[in-house]
Amino acid sequence: MDLTEVHYILGDIERFPDGRYNFPSTDSFDWPKSTTYLDTDALLRIAASEIIWFRTEEINTKINPEDYTLITHNGTNFEIYAEDGNLLYQYKKNPLSDEVPEYHELDYSWVPIGKFPSKRYYIKYFHGKNLLFNIDLVQNMVGPKDEVLVHFAKSNLTSLYTHSFFVVIGIFTALVYLIQFKRGYHALLDFACFTFLIGIIGLTSNQFIEFISYDRNAIFIVSTICANFVFIPMHSGLRRLFPDDRYHLLSILIFTNLIIGLINIYVRLHFNQSPILLEWILRLRIFYLIFAILNFLCPIYVAYNAWKRGSEIGLGHVIGFSITLVLVAIEIYLSFQDQSQLRSLAYWGVLFGVFAQGLALEKQIFSHRTKMIEFEESLLRAEKALKEGQLKALQTKLSPHYLFNSLNTIHALHLTKPNLVGEAIIKLANNYRFLSDKAEMDLISFEEEWSFVEDFLHMQKIRFFDTVKIHLTKEGDFSQVLIPPLTLQPIVENAFKHGFRNSSSQNWLVEVSAKSDTKGNVLIRIADSGNGLDANLEENQEKIWSRSLGNIKARLNHFYRFAKIKISANQPSGLVITIHLENLQENALRT
Incomplete structure (x- = not known):
């Protein structure tokens, strides 16, 4: 059963004399489809309307009285109705007022969808004028609470284990760097920060972690900060691996990511407080997409040039980042096409990039370690030879x-x-x-x-x-x-x-x-x-x-x-x- 394909109209729906909403009268209305990626003008129209109605597609699956669905929402109060006009569920931040939640105030709600089985469901949103909101059906699943919860937990386990592993790898790598600090393995610290940030981003964006958390606002803030700075240690590590960057592209990207990251953090934490700021950020969405692609294109170019100059690890980085870039591009395309069932390719692309960079770094450190051992052996031989030479000179003197x-x-x-x-x-x-x-x-x-x-x-x-x-x-x-x-x-x-x-x-x-x-x-x-x-x-x-x-x-x-x-x-x-x-x-x- 698919409850994710929905359509919307702006403004309110008329009521019957008994107070129930006249949903059949809306069949003749133009209900635009709500896609994953809406154009900027459509988003601004939605933001300008304080009341928006969403309607699900017709449901052909049998719904049982004990069935529930779990939804996540932020920035809005809402009501859910069955097709016959019966109120199924109502959410208000404050039952005693019409206060609307902030965008970063994420919450989860169990909706008793089996209370009034229906072919279609209608959702009425109340949000601040010229401000955005979000609502999402968790795992697109309907059933008894226990079954939904078990399915919800299991579907998030792979991501949970993977990103926990990255956090551990980041901490462990940082400890190795500190222990071997005098050896100057600075690329190791960059990799540690990169993997740690990737892990934290994955954990803080994991829906099950959000669901069981007591402080979702803190999770939102941490996720926002990490997501905007994750490319900096990646580029810093690549700059150490490939220092002969003729045009200083990686240095420019590091500086640009720092500036844009700081701006993004401020905007994400405050953009729903200003209609002007909201419009500005929506119209710049295409710029952020292009910049995200540049964060992979430039490393590919630098790694390719390093490979042409004889770098042993250059080709591996070219292949790894190229695959990641292709998967990210497919993810962006699917977002435009609303192919949500095929998404999360960028997630696997980034994970592939992490593993590729880790393997290349391990190879470089091993090579550096071998050279250090050879140099230490050479130093011992030279010191021995020097002492013997000095002894011989002393003997010659006397x-x-x-x-x-x-x-x-x-x-x-x-x-x-x-x-x-x-x-x-x-x-x-x-x-x-x-x-x-x-x-x-x-x-x-x-x-x-x-x-x-x-x-x-x-x-x-x-x-x-x-x-x-x-x-x-x-x-x-x-x-x-x-x-x-x-x-x-x-x-x-x-x-x-x-x-x-x-x-x-x-x-x-x-x-x-x-x-x-x-x-x-x-x-x-x-x-x-x-x-x-x-x-x-x-x-x-x-x-x-x-x-x-x-x-x-x-x-x-x-x-x-x-x-x-x-x-x-x-x-x-x-x-x-x-x-x-x-x-x-x-x-x-x-x-």
Whole structure:
């Protein structure tokens, strides 16, 4: 049985002499159909008439004497009559006066429809002039009270459970954000607010919650506030997920939703207090529909652009919001067509959007978490390498062997080339000054590291004299380049310590070159003509990476986003170590 399809006329109906209403005389009247979406002029005419009659379609189902129907109403007093003119039910806010309820004063009434079974029912509304009202048949059901109530409760359980789940998810997610606050998962807080608001909106608009509530006015206010701010955390979360929004569409939507939301809250709480305000809000209904669609169109556009730029979660958001937008558009269309039996598509569309955004956020957080773990592991390796490097530097500073070789070299110079003694002492002093002042710093200028290598090689040249040739070349601007201390010198030292050990050649060669281009790329190459690696190159590389070169690699990877270090064989013999630092002009340093 369908009691929802009704027609209406404005003004009162004439009465019989006995005082009963003459309903048969209205059969010749033009009864316009009351649809879900009435045009603005029709609504204004209804608001201007203090008395409106509604008539149900003919009822073919048998109605029993114990049957009731449950209706919800606000902003009106009303009377319900059977077709024969008998008064079936009367509602007045105040039985002693004609005071009309406010629009936000929602109430429920049990109507004993079986008291006077009828083919049609007539409802007379009394409301404030130029003010709107609402009345709705709950669940479109007629039957004994217990059956109607059970059906009413069961039909609302799915929505009740779903939105309660969203509230719990919102609270739980907010707690996770607070616990992990230092990690900066701000998108998690946006998602928590979004799901919490969706849940509260669903609970406060649940008819069964309204029915059992003692303070329906508070529910109306909470629902109004949440409904007008729900898009803000959604757009804020998307802005964090897709920060490269060229036109700042999401920021504009957040600001616009905030302004329109505040206006809407005021209007919804006061629009039935002013005929002018009522007319203004009714004529702007199409604007609100367009704005609601924009709240989905803009995220689709932003997510699509992010996907085109390589975002892994962009496509999922495009699909999710597109499906939601289509369902919302269908819901709006059905409202115009008064297809109420097919409605609530927007409800499922929004739920789908919530799940889609939640899955995308979970994927991003998991990815971020993985990167954080990798970064923490890199940090531990770098700290270990740094401590080992500092320990090695300290050992070098105090190494009697290093000092003994250097002093022996200076003593030999005193006997053979006394004019070079002063320069050798200065180079040795520079080496120790660097180790004392710079070795424990995180980063130093490339020029300082280069000067240290020059002084070290100068001492080695004096020591080995004609048996070694040293080539140092530097090309480009290194004034803005930073590097961990003791990055180059240990590699050069390895050439003398290991590369030339047990070598039969007396013509050793060490080449150190550095090149910087205009794009901020730095290429450093250290080559020697020593023993090199044997045929089992991979095994030897593992040993090398586990020692000093591994420390250097760990420190470079810790401080630079784009750092590569490579070992290769030199021709005809020896070893080549290549260090490549990329994009130093684009914030390549980790912070």
